[in-house]
Every structure is written in structure tokens, then in C-alpha cells.
Amino acid sequence: MDLGPFLLLATLEGLLQAAVLTLTALGLSLVFGVMRIVNVAHGEFYMLGAVIAWWTASLLSSNPAAGFFLALVISPLLVGAIAYACERLILKRLEYDPEATIVATIGMLYVIQQTVLIAYGPDARPVEAPFYFRVQFPWFGYSGYNLFVIAAAIALLGICWYILTKTRLGLIMRATQFDRETAQAFGIPVGKVYGYVFAAGAMLAAIAAVLIVPIRQAHYLMGLDPLLLSFIVVIIGGLGSLRGTVIAALIIGLSDGVISVFFSPTLAKMISTLLVALVLVFKPEGLFGARAR
């Protein structure tokens, strides 16, 4: 294949990767930004999103599109509810102590993963894409659904950006993030905000999973990769920075796509890890992160 088509495929693959990664990493970043919690269970909320999507879609297996769009509604809601319960029952009681919450979320990771293993089983199961068409480029074909995922992720990001920057809800979240005590003094129910933010973070992961599951299948061990990549993105972009997360996800996603296609996926992972190390050495707060005050 010539360089041009090669690059096109690499870009498409990179954009797909970036799209899903942005949503997942945004959830992680949001939770850290507002709550100062490193959510190690984030990948499991992603996995849970995919598994619930399979379950929902299999209820309506006669019509793949209906099943998929129902999953797109139900899966994030259920995952959000589970995350909210986890936050209220566990993290709140730990008073958001940084070390304790890390251990607690590691615990949540295993509990969720093993519960899914028991309930759903160890098999990978496919969810049918809502529609199927193949975009035939002169050199290769590409799934139209993949392009839809990229578009959907961009739309969702726009919505997130709007909520965070233009609405009262976003203002409350930013206020809580900026100074918890002052926000409380101004009558913001910080505890509740924490609960909702934690749920929202998990829901973003779940949405990403529903979008990806027709491409990659649902499997109980699928949470690990997105967790690692999200951490990479969030560290590079700067913890808690929306802009940083999006840009870092684009950098990591696209470089992953291009390097994977031209060289090897293993090299792509090595380079992103190296990038994390470099960022930590030269700009520990991340490319767009604010310095700790």
C-alpha cells in the first residue's frame, strides 16, 4: 500500500482510538479534578458498561439498532447508579482520604470484575452494530460504524464541554473543584456533587464502552487496557483539565494509530509510556494541568 492510503487508515484508526479514549479519560479526569480521587476501578465501569450493553442488546436481539440504542441509554444509567452507590457507601465513608480511596477503588475493581465473571461468565460476547455499511476506499474498506463512533464521541464531548463551562451544573462542579470549603460555605451540597460527579465519570466510561462494544466485544477482562490508557492520557493532559484530556487523548490516540500501523502496536504503547515519564519529569502537573495550590 502507498504512503497516502496507509496514512489514511492510520488516521482513521487513531481517531477511533482517540474518540473512545477521550470519553473514558474524561471520566477519570473529571473524578480526579473535582474529587481528588484516583479511581482505579474506572476501567471496570467501562467493562460493566459493555457487559450491560450486551445484556440489553440481547433482550432486543431481533432488532440490532433498537437493542444498541436502548443499551446506549440503559447501560450508562445502570453504571451510573452503581457508581453512585459505591461512592455513597464506600468513598464517602473514607472521607475521600487519598490513600484510602486508592485502596478502596482497587477493591471495587476486583469486586466488580469477579461479580461479572460469576454472573456473565468468562466468554467474550459480541453486540451487533446498529447498522452495517462498509466504506470502500480505493485501497481498502473501512467500517462505517467506526466513523459513527468517532462522530458520536465528538458530539458527546461537545455536550460535556457545554455542561462544564456554560451551565449552572458545571459552575457548581468547578466551584467544588476550585475550593471545596468555600463552595460549601456558599451552600453548594459538596457531598451530593461528589456523588454525582463520581457517577458521571463512570457513565462516560460506560458510554465509551457501549460505543466500542460492537467493534470489540464484551469481556470481563476488557477494563484493564482503557484504564492504563486513560491514566496515560490524564497524566499527560494534566489531571482535572478538560482541554488537556482532549488534546492528550488526540495525541495518544493518533500516535497510537499511526505508530501501530507503520511500525507496531507494542512500540506505540512503549512510546506513550515514555511520554508519560517525560511529562512527569519535565512538567509534573501535565501539559495543561494547573500547578497544585
Add this chain to the structure above:
Amino acid sequence: MSNSIIKPQKGISRRSVLQAMGATAGAGLALQAMPGFVRYSQAGTSEPVKIGLQLHRTGIGASYGRWYERVTAAAVKVINDGGGINGRPVEVIIEDDGTDPKRGAEVVEKFATQHKVDVAYGTLFSHVVIGSAPRAGELKMPYVVVSEGHHVASGKLNRYVFQPGITDVRSQVIAMAPWISKNLGKKVTMIFPDFAFGHDHRDYFSEAIKAQGGEVAGLIAIPPTESSFTRYLPQISSSTEVLYHVMVGPAVLTFVKELGQFFGSTRPQIFGFIDSLEAVDLATPQLEFLEGTYFWEGNPRYAQKDQTEYDKFYREMVGVDANGASASDPKDISTYSHMFGCWESLFAIKQAMEASGYEGQTPKDKQGFIEAMEAIQKFDEGREHPQGDKIFNGKNHQCYGHQNISKVTGGRLELVHRTAIEDGLYEVSADYTKMSL
């Protein structure tokens, strides 16, 4: 997690003897007071032969594990209904290795020290076999694997490891290479998983196709945990006449779908190992792309026109319908190309135990069992060996049999060629019999 799902159904079970004795003694209390006496009085007659099934119940081998467990249950039922082994019923004890080499070695150890089984058996994934086999050797535990890699046959392992129920990759690929080069093409690009099993394909198929005057146009190794493949596909050069794919693990369906999206109707000839689609329904959307492509099958998934009565019997006992799906759930597709290896291995264990008059777990009995297994030269086609007749080489502990090439025709796999045993023979360099016991 351990449990014992398969209990002897017929004959004198220990429990029934205990109950009878309890009644005679007039009190269960007496039994509890002297359990040693009871066991001693029954030794050698109804004490079960314990077989430890090392199962990929979780992890990337789980769909194979599900079926290996079912086939084992069915074969053990047949064995026990027929009077067991040397008059003793067979009991299977299951341990999950999570398709993980480290846990595999722990499972073997658990079998030896905790469950005290007679034989460990059942492992499939080659990295787990390679991780577990040294421990089996150290513990002097006969370890019968139902894998495919060339690890047993190459002499890499030890005298306690056998593969009597399924052929190895090297044998499979050299048997089929002539057919591929003659019917599909000579310039081959290979896509294979980047670990032991995949490397066997890479090394021995490359060798075999070159021997046919062909050439390898590209080698694409894919990490076993990969979940997306499109990025690898541009490496397939346009000069490729035959695309050879063999993949394992949960992402295989994704792999075949992405292959279809990438190529559309302008594909080269495609030859795959059914490993890429074991436990996957051929009627899955987007797999129509595979129409007209070819697959290796260890045992044809779909009942063929000239199905043998042995295959019929085996299918029925295992609970698989004519389409290779579970008789109770048409969506639950079997791993038909591999799982017969469990059935046949259990009958090979039975044959060796009976030939050596295996009684218990004494070093002498184990030695006798191993030597008896090594003395086996062939397995005849029959109920015990429904996949077909095989020859067995006692030196490298490996069997050699027939391979099947099927074409996807109308969403079914139709057999187009069955190789002869001789096609899969190669010069055996390993000799485990020279190793001390």
C-alpha cells in the same frame, strides 16, 4: 475453586459400601471412629481413579474450557457405565488455571499434593502447558495434555507429559501445506498469535510451504491480548495469493470481521485455522465474508454426509447437534475441532492403565502407566477414537492422525479434503524414553 462434578454412577461406590457397612455395624458412629479401616478394606477395588482436569474455566481460553469440561463429563460417563478403569470408577476433579501459566503450575501442584490425583489432564493453551509441565515432571505426575503446540513432540518437556489425543501443529501444517500450495497459491502471508502456539505455525508452516516451492510473503505476529486488528492488515502485501490466519482468544471474531471490512470482495484466497472461529457461530453477521474460504478442522464441526457411526455416537454423548452447537442451545457453539482430544485422551489413559494393571499411586504403578502409554503404537477408529485412527509414537509421546480441510459453503463448513496419517509424519528427534523416571 475446586469441585468434583463427576461422580461414579454405577458399580460399587464408596458411599454405598459405607452405607452398607454402616447398616451392618448398626451405627454410623462406628464408621466415623474407624474410617481408616473402611478405606483399607476397599483399596484396589472401588476406590476411584482420580483424574485432575486442569481447566481453562476463566481467562482467554474459557470457551474451550467450557467444552473440555462437557466432553470430559461425557467420556467419563461412558467409561464408568462400561465398568470404569480396571474395575474402578473414574472421578474427575476440576481446577481452574485461568488460562495462566503461573496458575497452571500451581494447579498441577494442587493436584499432586492436595487432591492426590492419579493423572493430571486437559490443558489446552500452549503457554499454560509449557508453564505447567516442568512442575508435573518434578512431582512425577503423569500429565496428559490436549493442546496442539509442538512442545510435547519436540522433546522440550519431560517424560511425564503425553499428547495422545490430538496432533501437534507441526504435523497439522505439513500435512496440509501441499494441498494449500496446489489449490490456493504459493505466496502466503501468515497472521498468527505471538506466542508458542503461533510460533509453531510460523516456523513449521513456513518450512512446509517452502518445501512445496512456495514462499512466505509476510509474517504478522499479533500479541495474544490484542483486541483490534485493522492496524495490522496493511502489512498484507498485494502480492499475497493466500492469507493464512490462525488466532486464539476472545477477540477472534473481531479479527475475522475486520478482515472482512478491510478486504471486502477483493480478497486473496484465505486459509484459516478454525481456532480463529472455535465456539463462534458462522451465522454471525459480517462473517458472510468467509464464504468460499477454507479452514483446517481437527474434527469437522458440521456432521458430514458420510458421518461415521462413531462421530454420531460421540456427538450424541457430548450433546452436540449436527451443526456443531449444543443440543440444548443452538447458539452455544462447540469447540468441535479440539475437544475430541479430551475424549480420546481419556480413553488413551484408560488403555494405558489397563495395559499396565494400574492399581494405585505407587511409583511402580506410575512407572508402569508411563511405560504402557509409551508402548502404544496405534489407536483404531472407533467409539474411543471418533475423530479417526491414529498412530502413536512412544518416543516423543505424540500421536499422528488425519487432518480435515473444509470450505465455507452456504454458511456451513463442508469437508473438501482429509489428509492421510502419513502426510503429517516428520522425522522424530525427541526421545523421552531415555529420560529416567
